[in-house]
Amino acid sequence: MCLLSAVLMLTLGVATAPAQHNELSGVVSTDGGDIPIVVPRMTEAVASVLAPELVADGGLEVDGGVAPLVAPETLSVYNVNLPAETALSVGFFGLYFVVDILVKPTLAAGSTCLHVTAATLCDPSDLSAFDRYAVGRQSVAWSAFSDVALATSLIVPILYLGLESLTLPTRQPWGDFINDSLVIAESLALTATVQTLLKFAFRRPRPINYSSPVTGVNIDSQLSMPSGHSALVAAATTALTTTVFLRHPESKLRYVFLAAGISLSLATGFARVQAGVHFPTDVITGLLIGAASGFAVPYLHRKESRISPSVAFDPLTGTTMLAISGGL
Numbered sequence: 212m213c214l215l216s217a218v219l220m221l222t223l224g225v226a227t228a229p230a231q232h233n234e235l236s237g238v239v240s241t242d243g244g245d246i247p248i249v250v251p252r253m254t255e256a257v258a259s260v261l262a263p264e265l266v267a268d269g270g271l272e273v274d275g276g277v278a279p280l281v282a283p284e285t286l287s288v289y290n291v292n293l294p295a296e297t298a299l300s301v302g303f304f305g306l307y308f309v310v311d312i313l314v315k316p317t318l319a320a321g322s323t324c325l326h327v328t329a330a331t332l333c334d335p336s337d338l339s340a341f342d343r344y345a346v347g348r349q350s351v352a353w354s355a356f357s358d359v360a361l362a363t364s365l366i367v368p369i370l371y372l373g374l375e376s377l378t379l380p381t382r383q384p385w386g387d388f389i390n391d392s393l394v395i396a397e398s399l400a401l402t403a404t405v406q407t408l409l410k411f412a413f414r415r416p417r418p419i420n421y422s423s424p425v426t427g428v429n430i431d432s433q434l435s436m437p438s439g440h441s442a443l444v445a446a447a448t449t450a451l452t453t454t455v456f457l458r459h460p461e462s463k464l465r466y467v468f469l470a471a472g473i474s475l476s477l478a479t480g481f482a483r484v485q486a487g488v489h490f491p492t493d494v495i496t497g498l499l500i501g502a503a504s505g506f507a508v509p510y511l512h513r514k515e516s517r518i519s520p521s522v523a524f525d526p527l528t529g530t531t532m533l534a535i536s537g538g539l
Contacts, residue, residue, distance in 0.1 A: 246380035253378045282380045286387040288457040289394045289512040296393050303400030318430045323414045331424040342490040345418040354486035357440045360479040364447035395450040398508040402446040410434040438489040441480040441497030448472030449505025
């Protein structure tokens with residue numbers, strides 16, 4: 212929520228800022244050509260916050276004239292193979308939805324408790340003292356908060372990348388938005404797939420099984436490890452923060468995104484425990500998975516990286532092959 216509030220306040224502030232002379236209208240690329248801005252009247256208000264490297268510093272040419280502001284041709288900081296990245300994202304998300312929506316409801320529940328008490332409860336003594344904190348907790352309010360936090364973490368990258376594409380110099384605003392959004396989406400898709408597969412691998416009972424009878428429980432009550440909400444929020448916030456750091460290494464706003472992302476991720480994890488649907492170790496595992504994916508996927512796609520995915524289709528056999536080449 213703090214991430215969404217920050218972006219909305221920035222957007223409203225830009226939209227209501229008084230029209231000023233746009234000093235960035237003369238921004239040039241390294242080859243000396245002008246770089247367009249989609250909505251130049253908003254740029255003056257937002258550039259000093261989003262991209263301080265584009266604010267005039269009073270530099271002079273050798274002949275005494277004002278030195279032009281030099282900007283890269285595009286805002287995107289990633290190398291993106293559109294067919295390959297799309298195939299990866301669709302594949303990961305597809306596997307997640309197939310398992311979660313089509314397969315999961317068809318599976319028998321069956322108790323996976325290590326020991327069951329006479330009252331048909333999972334035995335709390337099997338848990339560590341750290342995880343026993345979650346037993347008996349059940350908060351609808353915290354559960355709703357975690358849902359809002361997840362939605363916020365998914366919406367903010369779209370708002371932020373869209374705002375930059377509209378207000379900062381670039382020759383391909385749509386390309387910048389799509390490329391960097393796709394890298395963040397790929398981080399989420401990988402996280403969603405990994406956490407889903409691990410849930411079925413661990414088949415760990417949720418905290419409710421330690422305070423309510425385990426008879427008649429559904430399969431979802433046996434899929435506690437890791438926390439999906441925590442993993443996805445951590446992946447989205449980490450991927451966005453990494454993107455901001457790569458796009459604007461001089462901007463103080465990157466530390467705002469870092470602090471807000473950490474706060475939202477930790478708050479989501481705490482909410483899942485308070486809601487009684489996850490143990491603390493589920494949350495920690497989810498946060499680690501999400502943070503690792505949210506950093507690794509963008510980092511490996513940065514323009515300095517030589518790693519490149521590719522997709523090839525063989526019309527003779529009708530097969531599609533995905534390959535990754537290059538190195539760090």
